[in-house]
Amino acid sequence: xxxxxxxxxxxxxxxxxxxxxxxxxxxxxxxxxxxxxxxxxxxxxxxxxxxxxxxxxxxxxxxxxxxxxxxxxxxxxxx
Numbered sequence: 174x175x176x177x178x179x180x181x182x183x184x185x186x187x188x189x190x191x192x193x194x195x196x197x198x199x200x201x202x203x204x205x206x207x208x209x210x211x212x213x214x215x216x217x218x219x220x221x222x223x224x225x226x227x228x229x230x231x232x233x234x235x236x237x238x239x240x241x242x243x244x245x246x247x248x249x250x251x252x
Contacts, residue, residue: 189213193242206249208240 188211196205212220216239223232241249 193244193246196244205244207242207244207246209242212236212239 191210193207194210195207197208198205216235220232220235220239223229223235235252238248238250238252243249
């Protein structure tokens with residue numbers, strides 16, 4: 174079983190290490206936004222919690238905050 178867990182952990186780390194995607198140009202902000210294709214389980218937990226509380230808009234905002242990056246990979250927003 175530990176080999177399976179090791180492979181699962183390695184796969185998850187590989188997914189998290191993926192490079193940035195984008196850019197997506199946002200004309201209203203006159204900016205190019207890059208994004209992480211995946212998030213951590215802790216980040217996803219907050220989104221799920223908000224969704225279960227029927228706070229869909231807040232969940233979408235948290236998703237944007239978690240994923241949006243500049244061209245160097247730095248977060249664009251903070252909580």
